[in-house]
Amino acid sequence: MRLKSELYKKEQDDIINKIITILDLENKTAYTLYELDNNKEIQKQIMVLIPEIRKWFSFNGIKAVGDPSKIKRPWLSIIKHLIKSKYNIKSKDFQFTENGKYIRTHTYSFTKI
Numbered sequence: 001m002r003l004k005s006e007l008y009k010k011e012q013d014d015i016i017n018k019i020i021t022i023l024d025l026e027n028k029t030a031y032t033l034y035e036l037d038n039n040k041e042i043q044k045q046i047m048v049l050i051p052e053i054r055k056w057f058s059f060n061g062i063k064a065v066g067d068p069s070k071i072k073r074p075w076l077s078i079i080k081h082l083i084k085s086k087y088n089i090k091s092k093d094f095q096f097t098e099n100g101k102y103i104r105t106h107t108y109s110f111t112k113i
Contacts, residue, residue, distance in 0.1 A: 033106040057082075087113060091109075
């Protein structure tokens, strides 16, 4: 039996490119977790892709696709798992103040492989 990664290479690349387009990684190379948490549009666009991801990817290792309700940020898990084939993702702690409120979060940097 052949692997989905062999059979559906083009479809998988299309989905990965959709995620890259949603995040606009050609123009923006870093996001904070705080920014992603508050951007419901990005979250919604990625979550809409789940049926396609189930169809074209083997999702045993991606719990966010198999059962998204059990994960706090399924959209982040999908981003990390799928675009790691084209981008290196580095995470580091980040702190800032917004409207007098201290916020501690993570910064995710995406660099093309």
